[in-house]
Amino acid sequence: MEEKTVNKSHKVLLSNRKMGNFSGVVDVLSFDVSEILLETEQGMLLIKGNNLHVNRLSLEKGEIDVEGRIDSLAYSEVKDYGKQAESFLGRLFK
Numbered sequence: 001m002e003e004k005t006v007n008k009s010h011k012v013l014l015s016n017r018k019m020g021n022f023s024g025v026v027d028v029l030s031f032d033v034s035e036i037l038l039e040t041e042q043g044m045l046l047i048k049g050n051n052l053h054v055n056r057l058s059l060e061k062g063e064i065d066v067e068g069r070i071d072s073l074a075y076s077e078v079k080d081y082g083k084q085a086e087s088f089l090g091r092l093f094k
Contacts, residue, residue: 018070020065022065023063026038028059031052053068
């Protein structure tokens with residue numbers, strides 16, 4: 001059987017690398033002042049920077065506002081993230 005992909009809405013609005021508004025957010029997996037890891041409708045999103053703060057989070061609406069110096073945005077597939085975590089945990093508990 002063919003696998004059908006349904007593209008769900010995900011938007012990124014970045015202003016002057018200091019304020020980011022993201023929609024299509026499914027979950028916030030981790031965050032600290034230097035990186036935020038989000039699961040979005042389009043895959044995993046890793047936001048790296050300095051002095052990062054979550055100003056607003058609404059998982060019901062799938063929205064998050066981030067403030068601070070944003071240095072990079074990097075996407076990966078959700079399934080790839082799970083494999084990496086699984087292999088890390090597998091190695092850790094061997």
